[in-house]
Amino acid sequence: MQKEKKAKDNFYAKVYALVRKIPEGKVSTYGAIAEKIGTKLSARMVGYALSQCVGTDVPAHRVVNRFGALTGKHHFGPPDLMKRLLQDEGITFNADETVKMERHFYDFKRQRRRR
DNA sequence: CGATTGACGTTAA
DNA sequence: TTTAACGCCAATC
Incomplete structure (x- = not known):
């Protein structure tokens, strides 16, 4: 039985799941992810969750803020690592x-649209 | 339990 | 235009 565990537990799981499915060569934004999760009012949480994801299967370096700026590069360790990974x-x-959002922005809602 | 912070986003002054 | 503060939600101290 155990009913579904509170959706809150899924918060991180959702973030990870979404970020994890970001294709290489693409990037996403906190707002987009937050919105997809359902808590678009708290894009901050997305970034916070990602900060814990460093060292996991989640490619946090593919997640940037709305401006495409590598706001959390400093969380990867080397300040240039994030940019390097993306360029790579x-x-x-x-x-x-x-990041050139116009070129690499991965729209979760538009993922159906193949390039 | 209470207060603070946090990889954002938006609106106001 | 630029800078500042607010709001949101959850985690951490």
Whole structure:
């Protein structure tokens, strides 16, 4: 029985699941993930959850803020690691270490649309 | 249990 | 235009 464990427990699981399914060469935003999870009012939690995901199967480096800025690069250890990982996956940057969202933004709602 | 923080986002001044 | 504060939700201290 045990009814479904509170959805709250799924919060992290949801974040991880979504981020984990981000294809390489693509990036997503906290707001988009938060919205997909259902707590779009708390994009902060998404980032917070991701901070715990470093060291797991979740490619947190593919998650950036709305501006495409690598807000959490400092959580990866080396400050340039995040940018390096993204570039290594084929992601391009603008001038200020910001991901070209127009090119690499992964829309969870639009994932059906094949390129 | 209470207060603070946190990889954001949005609106106001 | 730029800067500041608020709001949200959950986790951590």
